[in-house]
Amino acid sequence: MPEVKEKKITAKDYASDQDVKWCPGCGDYSILKQVQSVCAELALKKDETVFISGIGCSSRFPYYMDTYGMHSIHGRGPAFVMGLKTARPELNVWMITGDGDSMSIGGNHFIHLLRRNVDVNVLLFNNQIYGLTKGQYSPTSEKGKVTKSTPYGSIDHPFNPLSLAMGAEATFVARTMDRDPKHMRPILIEGEKHRGTSLIEIYQNCNIFNDGAFFPFTEKATKADNTIFIEHGKALVFGAEGEKAIVLDGFTPKVVSISDIAEADLWIHDKYDRVKASILTRFFDDPREEGALPRPFGIFYQENRSVYEEGVTAQVERHIEEKGSPNLDTLLEGPNTWTIK
Amino acid sequence: MPEVKEKKITAKDYASDQDVKWCPGCGDYSILKQVQSVCAELALKKDETVFISGIGCSSRFPYYMDTYGMHSIHGRGPAFVMGLKTARPELNVWMITGDGDSMSIGGNHFIHLLRRNVDVNVLLFNNQIYGLTKGQYSPTSEKGKVTKSTPYGSIDHPFNPLSLAMGAEATFVARTMDRDPKHMRPILIEGEKHRGTSLIEIYQNCNIFNDGAFFPFTEKATKADNTIFIEHGKALVFGAEGEKAIVLDGFTPKVVSISDIAEADLWIHDKYDRVKASILTRFFDDPREEGALPRPFGIFYQENRSVYEEGVTAQVERHIEEKGSPNLDTLLEGPNTWTIK
Amino acid sequence: MGQIENQIKDEVTILFAGDSGDGIQLTGGQFTDTAALLGNDISTFPNFPAEIRAPQGTVAGVSGFQLHFGSVELFTPGDHADVLVVMNAAALKSNLDSLKKGGIVIANIAGFDKKNLRLAKYEDGVNPLNDGTLDGYKIHEVDVTKITRETLKESGLGTKVVDRSKNMFVLGFLYWMYNRKLDNTIRFLEKKFSKKPELIESNIAVLKAGYYYGDTAEAIASRFEVKPANIKAGTYRNIMGNEATAIGLIAASQKTGLNLFCGTYPITPASDILHFLSKYKNFGVKTVQAEDEIAGICAAIGASFGGALGITTSSGPGIALKGEAIGLANIYEIPLVIVNVQRGGPSTGLPTKTEQADLFQALYGRNGESPIPVIAAQSPKDCFSAAYEACRIAIEHMTPVFLLTDGYIANGSEPWEVIKSEDLPDIEVKFAEPREEEDPAFLPYKRNEKFVRPWAIPGTKGLAHRIGGLEKDFETGNVSYDPENHERMVKVRQAKVDKIADYIPEQALDAGEDAGDVLLLSWGSTYGAVKTATKILIDEGKKVSHAHVKYLNPLPKNLGELVKKYDKVIMPEMNNGQFIKIIREKFLVDAIGLNKIKGLPFVTEEIVKKVNEVLA
């Protein structure tokens, strides 16, 4: 008997009927496209997938996905995720957030999500600016940034989101960029496969309020020298011809010419090594500075740790085993009664 | 002419007229005493010193200090500090917080305070429990903890407060304990001297709801083997007779017998080394486990970075220099006027 | 000395007071259980200090437990105590006001030594036991500490442990005074210390010592008897308000088959609801102690979106933090129960004291037009039905619902006739049905006759949809900036809440005629005091009626009509006047407020007095 072939699901099937309303040229479009295409590749069930977001340009994302979705309130996405996943662990949940949403107002929920290790894919659209409120600096904006709210330059030292995540017990820490869809796809897929909170920071260009913030990493002329693509088990090499490598001098990373060192001395990326991953997250130099280390992209760190909602469910199940099925009448009666005749 | 000697100020001078109302035996008493005595030692001006706290047993602290003080709302201490210091950078400000106050509800303000590096001494009373609300687990409670709100054991993976602080760009990271006043004093003094946010985690026994949480580190019988006191420039040695040392095997710390290694191979503590400090904050094993690393006490990390409120003030001053003193009439007039006759 | 008299009493109020460490709550709880088991009606009121263990011996450290029991129906823990038990000087100092003129003081004289007198801030040389302070009262002094130690001197237990059982002496003595048997407490001790048999023995010994002391000591002239109450036949249990709330929530989840999800953050006096709920995991209850109140409520909303019964619990300051998320739940139109166990405010206020000052916060504490049903519980046991009813409205009307209780009834207890699960009212739950591709488009905001939209949960085929906090189109739920649509949506959200009035009972009178001189109009935990006062006034021949409002939003449809039938409307509230503003505004009646803002419940006589003033 011939197999009945199901109609192959495509990226388009994940697009909702709503007009996408980001500014023309916004980096968000590329991310939306990759997510939809990854959904199709993994054939995620639309009816069992939920996109949850906070508030911001990026957080409009769920409206554009033909799945279940919650556009919630500013910064609180992780809490909605925690509630939904705890109640319904079997659902496939994605969270969309911006650098303001997750690093500013939502910082606390963000770090608590990571430590609890709820099974969710977190896409952090980092454009180093508040887009939706028309251009104020964010906790990831570089110091000295001139914006609407900092006409004479900002004073705050920024967060390094991945470094913060490492400190907050994250179990999957990765970075990619809007302008390199080929790189983004496998990272999204790995994130989806990871059990626990998969944090994927995506450098995203806001062409209206912070155009070019990441051009040193994303544009052809400068990309090769300013970025390093890290892969588990592969050496840390970069440059247009792969001519440069990173080695550790004690604990200090250094750029060397590949021809100058022995293969055995190369730094082989190990995503299970917390210390080395932490050092990698600290590759955070301003690319315009002399001797800047290249910015890493890829999966920095991964750890296998128990998942919050599974723990909750297991406890419920164990308790039912121990105490037996619930009996409402026993509960209503309580431990001590007396009877009046 | 004979010098007029001022009456020497004593710890008692910093005690307010209010009855101290912690439970008898609470570790908070010892911290209060040390802080008052350090204030006296440094002869801090009572009228120019402000203690700010959130809510919790620990946060009652300001009431007991005869300085200015704000007992505020749960978790928001850092924001009050930021406002007061920005408005009045010359004041000497201390912040008192608990593990619930700073790591749970106040986590976001806490990490933002650290990244901004406001000049304040933060004393984090970590008793791994909610004291004031009578014994629920906190984000620093160990997994599996049985408390009023987790009768079958907690599920959350806890924060490692110092590790989180490192990820949040802290510039001064230290740990001490209620039961070792001799160790606490110099740490408090160094914290007070540091320009920027000095984070001092203090292990504090809540003898009512979490008695003995830190006994492995604080009690005579076990202290020597379970703790390591780290000092800048000194080797990482510990044990009753200083017979054990820590060395790094690659990036992995190991306990060795001091007799087994050469002096040159000892790990000399360098509080300015971020990577090594980060590794030290990860000495976080359960002391009851086989092969547990000792828990470090002392100053883990220190960094000299510009202070938030000074940046704000400098900007104001530069702006006055550039634009001249303010003229309210010019402001009221605005750039464009017309006259109707 | 003369024979011991046996007096029959209709009702008695005992106030136990001592140091936080003295086991006062346990003692009171035991007496309560024993009285209940004998068939008395009871009502209790524990009163905690704000500190965990304030310094021993000080006024700040005094813990109290007031117990009212009787052979008649009771609705309050008693205006004033007949008997005041004080373990130390501070306990006397801070509670003497609550004792009836001529009442009995039982004092542990070990608690009146120099040190304790100083800690209680009596002046040097002054001892209230003998300086005339207690003139007009009947004093009975016992050296409880000493007798306890003597009783256990052979036990081999340390002094600390021995001293900890001195509350059992007091309990035994009171059992003697009130002709109670010891078995209930003995059973309790056997269970509690099942792993420490030496403590069972020692505690029972001291309990008995107290009982026998009554028999032998000749100082007390009377024993008292309080007969079983003539209450409705049936099986009863004793219940605390917070426990009743928790059980009410679980019952609603069991009855509907929805999983209960509670997202919350500890805060006094609401934490106990979490503590209770977290024990019942086998009922499918999931509790999350979140990082803060905001995360707690957002998690509950997330769970509700997933088809669970989402609950969040807190007290005033925590509720203040939830305002933004409550607005979201309102526009999501999703079931959610928000429990506020009110305490003294503003700000941190008086965390361990009671108040009713968060009604306006419930009604209005968020941005925009965001109407939310509000229900208030009137007594410890009523917390059960109020919680159950809050769930019913939340689920059947797809809306967040506020349940207001307060510190007074949350920690108080009373007997509760055990209800069978089958007798619980039905709650209708209907998830939206799966949809095939060829079916018409799913309209997540299309309403039924109650103006209620469908509850479409993830995992349901063909219902994928998105909800958000932006204004939404009337049917599709898609974002809409259309001006007319916005007005229509604001109005329909209001209409949906107003419509609930069709699904709740009309307002009934609790007592009195349906017209008259005065209507006492109350809500929440003032119920017992107002009911008792009304009875007294009616017995005095006054034309006074009482109506107690459980549904504060929407109001019962007949309420306006009802209030207008009285010459005067008096509204007692433990706040500076909140519900009265609603009544005045809605019905344009010149209602008169009676306000008590002391962190303490009304006593009956305060209400009687006010009514008499108004009538004069």
Added chain:
Amino acid sequence: MGQIENQIKDEVTILFAGDSGDGIQLTGGQFTDTAALLGNDISTFPNFPAEIRAPQGTVAGVSGFQLHFGSVELFTPGDHADVLVVMNAAALKSNLDSLKKGGIVIANIAGFDKKNLRLAKYEDGVNPLNDGTLDGYKIHEVDVTKITRETLKESGLGTKVVDRSKNMFVLGFLYWMYNRKLDNTIRFLEKKFSKKPELIESNIAVLKAGYYYGDTAEAIASRFEVKPANIKAGTYRNIMGNEATAIGLIAASQKTGLNLFCGTYPITPASDILHFLSKYKNFGVKTVQAEDEIAGICAAIGASFGGALGITTSSGPGIALKGEAIGLANIYEIPLVIVNVQRGGPSTGLPTKTEQADLFQALYGRNGESPIPVIAAQSPKDCFSAAYEACRIAIEHMTPVFLLTDGYIANGSEPWEVIKSEDLPDIEVKFAEPREEEDPAFLPYKRNEKFVRPWAIPGTKGLAHRIGGLEKDFETGNVSYDPENHERMVKVRQAKVDKIADYIPEQALDAGEDAGDVLLLSWGSTYGAVKTATKILIDEGKKVSHAHVKYLNPLPKNLGELVKKYDKVIMPEMNNGQFIKIIREKFLVDAIGLNKIKGLPFVTEEIVKKVNEVLA
């Protein structure tokens, strides 16, 4: 063709509409400035889309700017436009409703090509320019894009840059229509592009092209003249509401010598206050963009504790988050100004639209009894005096104060007579004086005749003291759990706020007799529409009066008396009825609501209509 007529007009309303990227706001702003400089009275209303750059050409992406200018006094941006300028089909679609019957449409036909018609969701083949949609209007079609490109074809500039100046063509053409000179805009262009001289030239060229087009094109039959208004002699400037708020706050800080500290978090439509304030660092202004709204207000409270003038600004959802901290400021009794630039709610609602639905949130949006003064601004320029007055009350009465404005007046603008700093009312600031050890103890909660406690700031000798959120003793401010003290404190905090009524003006009538058939009672940004409506009604001979309430808490002392003198009280509000509840409750008058909840301000005729209905 015939000669061009020159009509004199009293007032004209122009509505510019086009894509967000079309420079509509700039065009409107330039026309406003030019009209203002000529001495017209003006009133403007910009209307933004919610998206930053919604897809070009769609209805969602339309940006509008309505400008009302006249030789008579104006109080609103005009009910309906005389002229509608549309840059594309979507702009016509979404704004035609706002055009007067018989009004003029100026349409850029390049914006009506196939693509644009499709984006605007017109059906295939339908073009509103020629399908009868515009029957009864005067249409003037211009291919703005084409002419602009032609004008600049020699300029060497790229098409993108060239196209961006097409708004200048429209502006030039309207200058011609309304007999305006170009110099103000030329000066503006010279300044704006001082670093890009090629753009000065090109923009001026297109501006002139527009002007000359009017001269040469023969399609328009009339030019119009609007004479300078007969307004009070003096020097004027144009001002937007948010700017006026910012300047009002700075003025109060300068006048008192206090440093201004603003702790805030961006949110539409309040962010501009932060943007303005952050520019004035040389005024000692310190702004902190905090991590969230809670941190923003807490930082402001911290700064106030330190002796600064603490300010926090937000809109509805952000204010919801501040509830707990506002309660703290209330019990701290410390100066603080909380600005809420209201927007459409509930929840995220309609972020770029206006509403007045946060009054109850201001009055009641927190736990416990926590009374806070509330002031509302009535127009863009009034934001200045309202902000200044909010600071005065905060400082002189040691209290947090709510200032309510809304999206309508925050983004709208009008002329404002420049005030001299010396003419600003005085604000009294008194920090508590240093104290020597031998002086009597400092009592941080001891009150003066206004019930106001001293402001004792760190750094002051001998005044070290602690404040907190727990209830405090009446004089010492130490923590107190005493029941009587709590009631006393709740009452005195209320009395302090009530007392402010002695220090604000009595309620005056804005128009009409002091008794009559109808009182229009308004608050906030409805002022202009209600004032204009009242004038019309009075002119028609109706017995209508108008009172506009600026102080919403406490209310002016005579307000009750005043409202009772009218047969009917009508209360227009851009919400579902909030202030009306206060008036009904307080004065037991059966006030009638007129409610518009569309994210848009009232137009005059809506009010006139309602009054006529009530009078009928």
